[in-house]
Amino acid sequence: xxxxxxxxxxxxxxxxxxxxxxxxxxxxxxxxxxRWMFIPPFRIKEIIQQMEFVGVKSLLIVLLTGCFTGMVMxxxxxxxxxxxxxxxxVGSTVALALLRELAPVLTALMVTARAGSAIAAYLGTMRxxxxxxxxxxxxxxxxxxxxxxxxxxCVFMMPLLTVFANFMGIIASYFVAVKxxxxxxxxxxxxxxxxxxxxxxxxxxxxxxxFGFLIAVISCYKGFYTSGGAEGVGRATTEAVVASxxxxxxxxxxxxxxxx
Amino acid sequence: MGIIRFEKxxxxxxxxxxxxxxxLDIAEGKTTVIVGRSGGGKSVLxxxxxxxxxxxxxxxxxxxxxxxxxxxxxxxxxxxxxxMLFQEAALFDSMTxxxxxxxxxxxxxxxxxxxxxxxxxxxxxxxxxxRVDKKMPSELSGGMRKRVGLARAxxxxxxxxxxxxxxxxxxxxxxxxxxxxxxxxxxxFNLTCVVISHDVESIFEIGDDIALLYDxxxxxxxxxFSMRNSTNPLVxxxxxxxxxxxIQII
Ligand SMILES: Nc1ncnc2c1ncn2[C@@H]1O[C@H](COP(=O)(O)OP(=O)(O)O)[C@@H](O)[C@H]1O
Ligand SMILES: [Mg+2]
Numbered sequence: 001x002x003x004x005x006x007x008x009x010x011x012x013x014x015x016x017x018x019x020x021x022x023x024x025x026x027x028x029x030x031x032x033x034x035r036w037m038f039i040p041p042f043r044i045k046e047i048i049q050q051m052e053f054v055g056v057k058s059l060l061i062v063l064l065t066g067c068f069t070g071m072v073m074x075x076x077x078x079x080x081x082x083x084x085x086x087x088x089x090v091g092s093t094v095a096l097a098l099l100r101e102l103a104p105v106l107t108a109l110m111v112t113a114r115a116g117s118a119i120a121a122y123l124g125t126m127r128x129x130x131x132x133x134x135x136x137x138x139x140x141x142x143x144x145x146x147x148x149x150x151x152x153x154c155v156f157m158m159p160l161l162t163v164f165a166n167f168m169g170i171i172a173s174y175f176v177a178v179k180x181x182x183x184x185x186x187x188x189x190x191x192x193x194x195x196x197x198x199x200x201x202x203x204x205x206x207x208x209x210x211f212g213f214l215i216a217v218i219s220c221y222k223g224f225y226t227s228g229g230a231e232g233v234g235r236a237t238t239e240a241v242v243a244s245x246x247x248x249x250x251x252x253x254x255x256x257x258x259x260x
Numbered sequence: 261m262g263i264i265r266f267e268k269x270x271x272x273x274x275x276x277x278x279x280x281x282x283x284l285d286i287a288e289g290k291t292t293v294i295v296g297r298s299g300g301g302k303s304v305l306x307x308x309x310x311x312x313x314x315x316x317x318x319x320x321x322x323x324x325x326x327x328x329x330x331x332x333x334x335x336x337x338x339x340x341x342x343x344m345l346f347q348e349a350a351l352f353d354s355m356t357x358x359x360x361x362x363x364x365x366x367x368x369x370x371x372x373x374x375x376x377x378x379x380x381x382x383x384x385x386x387x388x389x390x391r392v393d394k395k396m397p398s399e400l401s402g403g404m405r406k407r408v409g410l411a412r413a414x415x416x417x418x419x420x421x422x423x424x425x426x427x428x429x430x431x432x433x434x435x436x437x438x439x440x441x442x443x444x445x446x447x448x449f450n451l452t453c454v455v456i457s458h459d460v461e462s463i464f465e466i467g468d469d470i471a472l473l474y475d476x477x478x479x480x481x482x483x484x485f486s487m488r489n490s491t492n493p494l495v496x497x498x499x500x501x502x503x504x505x506x507i508q509i510i
Contacts, residue, residue: 122354125353126352129348129350129353130346130347130350131350131351131352133312133350134346134350134351134352136310136311136312136339137312137342137343137344138339138363138364138368139336139337139339139340139367140367141336
């Protein structure tokens with residue numbers, strides 16, 4: 001009994017130490033990236049490439065995500081609000097939920113799945129095939145060349161993608177509410193205008209920016225310090241996705257609690 | 261004192277001791293071949309010379325200056341006098357062959373695109389590669405990748421070049437060609453070359469000096485002639501490939 005308790009404590013302790021070590025590692029990589037971010041030459045070409053990869057190439061799935069989220073939320077809220085005849089508020093409720101919460105979080109999860117995993121796999125492969133060492137040998141700093149452009153791209157592209165998800169979600173909600181459920185068009189729009197402010201949009205975009213930052217730093221860290229061949233790359237990719245997604249959800253709560 | 265000097269360098273990974281108070285002095289303007297068992301730490305030794313791995317203890321001098329405590333920027337500057345060919349070539353697999361060889365030129369020179377194109381073409385021809393410049397590394401054989409890696413390592417005319425098994429996996433004809441490329445480049449630019457090799461014939465062909473790494477230390481280091489006639493049982497066994505002797509198979 002005592003033994004079981006001790007070994008439980010021990011494994012908890014080991015896990016805690018590991019998490020601290022990882023967080024420290026992420027922080028060190030972050031500090032190095034921030035330093036290199038402001039030292040010329042600026043890698044414009046790599047930054048644009050990454051922006052295309054993270055932003056443009058994620059656009060379609062983000063639009064789809066926004067669309068179906070808007071649609072299903074409209075159905076669900078309508079079902080609930082009909083019970084006390086508040087159908088007129090369906091549009092504004094869905095829009096608020098999208099702007100403040102759903103669009104940034106779901107976009108972040110999609111970007112994690114698409115870009116975060118790709119970043120970890122790419123950097124991990126470069127690590128285990130010694131391409132990162134080759135960069136060092138050619139006197140090119142790998143943090144500057146590989147990590148910085150990815151962080152910049154994610155930080156700038158996440159809010160942009162979120163705007164698209166918002167837009168698409170609200171349009172989809174309009175179609176379901178007005179064209180399918182028969183809510184009055186004027187009331188639908190008027191209530192959105194009345195209850196949703198720019199501050200709700202900004203709040204969501206602030207979240208999106210933070211999420212983009214987290215996804216990039218965590219995925220880069222996991223990829224950059226991969227070891228153990230092809231298996232290691234697989235492990236790094238999985239860990240990057242899981243850790244980024246969790247970080248997004250935790251960070252979401254913290255920001256929401258602070259902003260309310 | 262040589263251009264690269266290891267002093268009591270110790271390195272272990274977890275509980276595995278790879279380099280054990282290793283001393284080595286590499287002469288400038290010569291080709292030194294490092295030989296030893298597979299997994300004996302030759303690649304690790306080479307990576308210490310260029311600062312990719314930091315030793316647990318000991319010091320590495322380049323041009324007489326200690327390097328293990330150098331910061332990122334200073335080390336970057338120092339690395340500009342080095343070229344390195346990795347064991348698995350380490351080509352950038354998101355770039356074409358051309359872009360791989362052009363990479364150091366684009367990073368560290370102000371040459372125009374046309375000049376770079378000429379140089380890259382010339383360097384690829386020198387390693388026996390034609391019409392591959394638009395291919396991706398994944399479309400090449402191991403030997404071709406290695407030759408692209410060689411072209412990339414030499415393209416900035418470095419003073420010191422580290423070769424990690426440049427001819428392993430190449431056919432005999434290509435092996436000879438790469439060996440003479442190494443010899444010619446070395447003579448022409450009076451380079452310092454450090455070569456890891458297993459191929460006994462190549463070792464004696466390209467080497468001025470030979471160093472035998474065994475059990476984490478350099479156990480013998482002298483010119484090819486004395487190496488060939490060495491009475492050290494480790495050296496004799498290594499070059500004869502005999503199963504009998506102090507080196508255990510397992
Ligand atoms: N980054 C590393 N992490 C852990 N072990 C390593 C690392 N690099 C090399 N080793 C170990 O050090 C030993 C020597 O490796 P290496 O220098 O590659 O041998 P070789 O002489 O064949 O080039 C091997 O047992 C290898 O497993
Ligand atoms: Mg090796």
